[in-house]
Amino acid sequence: MSWLISALTWAATNQQRLDLIVAGIGALLTAYRTVRASLIASGGLSAQEAAVYDRALTDTLRTDAEALESKADDLLDELRS
Amino acid sequence: MRAILLVLALTLSGCTLFRVQTPPASVQVAASPSSVSAEARAITAAGNAALVAIEQAVTAGTLPKDQAIRQVTAIRAVARELQRLSDDLDRWAETTDPTSREQRRAAALQRVQSVGRLLAGFDRPPWWGALLDAYVKTALAAGGAQ
Numbered sequence: 553m554s555w556l557i558s559a560l561t562w563a564a565t566n567q568q569r570l571d572l573i574v575a576g577i578g579a580l581l582t583a584y585r586t587v588r589a590s591l592i593a594s595g596g597l598s599a600q601e602a603a604v605y606d607r608a609l610t611d612t613l614r615t616d617a618e619a620l621e622s623k624a625d626d627l628l629d630e631l632r633s
Numbered sequence: 634m635r636a637i638l639l640v641l642a643l644t645l646s647g648c649t650l651f652r653v654q655t656p657p658a659s660v661q662v663a664a665s666p667s668s669v670s671a672e673a674r675a676i677t678a679a680g681n682a683a684l685v686a687i688e689q690a691v692t693a694g695t696l697p698k699d700q701a702i703r704q705v706t707a708i709r710a711v712a713r714e715l716q717r718l719s720d721d722l723d724r725w726a727e728t729t730d731p732t733s734r735e736q737r738r739a740a741a742l743q744r745v746q747s748v749g750r751l752l753a754g755f756d757r758p759p760w761w762g763a764l765l766d767a768y769v770k771t772a773l774a775a776g777g778a779q
Contacts, residue, residue: 581671588667606666606726610719613670616677617715623684624709631691631702 664738664775666722669745672774673715675767676748680708683760704758711751711764718744742775 562569588602687704690696721744725737749768755761 581668585665585668588665602665603726603729606670607723609667609670610722610726613673613677613722614716614719616674617712617719620677620680620684621709621712621716623681624705624712627684627688627705628702628709630688631698631705 666726666741669741669771669774670719670722672767672771673718673745676711676764676771677715679760679763679767680711683708683758683764686758686760704755707751707754711748714744714748714751718748738775742772745772745775 588605591602684705687696687701691698691701718741721737721741725734725741728734728737745768749772752761752765752768755764
């Protein structure tokens, strides 16, 4: 997940860049929520199917959290050496 | 529509930074595992930025090592809680019964609040605000439509 950390570091070094990314992802999430709600309301997507999409996002949270823990461990090792 | 949803889900999954702005009230929907996980990813993003800031402060000599170790240890604990939160969200997503879903949502909210308790232990270092902001948005997402 080093690419993830590199990308975050790259984005965090420039406020405009960060704002742009934030706005883009916010718009994507809004679109995701809207489409998901529309599909469920129209009967085009069952609760079980919606769970599959939910799992896709939950898995990325787990991956990100594991990467954060790993980076914290590395930094702790460095600080204690 | 399904194809659009799939593309959006995959795109969101692939995003490296997930800090979400509150959408207009007209498009807000009830709390869901996906909305909580999306907001929680902003906590991991803020945590990564915090680790970078801590490392730089130690290098610059503006943050003593013992304080840095305490801060990094706390961020590590936050990361562990977020991993447990992802398990809670999985259980929530797998449940279809409305009563059980509400119970799972409440369990996820409690897990998010445990992250808040960890954040409360910080003495407000410079990067603390971003973490707190992401935490509040995650707690709101777990609490339902606002």
